[in-house]
Amino acid sequence: MKKIFFYFVLMATLSTITLMPALTALATGALTSLGKATPDEIKTNGGSIEGLVANIIKALLAMMGVLLLILIIYGGFIWGTAGGDPNKVSKAKGIIISAIIGLFITMSAYAITLFVIDAIIHGSATN
Numbered sequence: 001m002k003k004i005f006f007y008f009v010l011m012a013t014l015s016t017i018t019l020m021p022a023l024t025a026l027a028t029g030a031l032t033s034l035g036k037a038t039p040d041e042i043k044t045n046g047g048s049i050e051g052l053v054a055n056i057i058k059a060l061l062a063m064m065g066v067l068l069l070i071l072i073i074y075g076g077f078i079w080g081t082a083g084g085d086p087n088k089v090s091k092a093k094g095i096i097i098s099a100i101i102g103l104f105i106t107m108s109a110y111a112i113t114l115f116v117i118d119a120i121i122h123g124s125a126t127n
Helices: 002-028 030-036 039-047 049-080 086-126
Strands: none
Touching (some): 049 086
């Protein structure tokens, strides 16, 4: 029962964190300028297939970053509450090290994706 509650709270937190920018943009009216955008602005902001794919990939990588941050905090919590137990400390170190490695992989994937999508969008516009 505790695991179900933990996963429910985790999913609710992740959902809130990932949806907050969109909800804020809707509440402040920041999305009303999309109707007045030029065709080039629409293409680079997701109006084309390339832009849509780029936005989806960026959103997924952003969610991975949030997940990795939560894992680092979780590992720190386990380490802080280990009470000197070497098994818990080694488990926490493993979680933190894995999360940091995952963070570097995610940042590298984001940089490569940004470069490739930018090359596709701007490369296809000049041809």
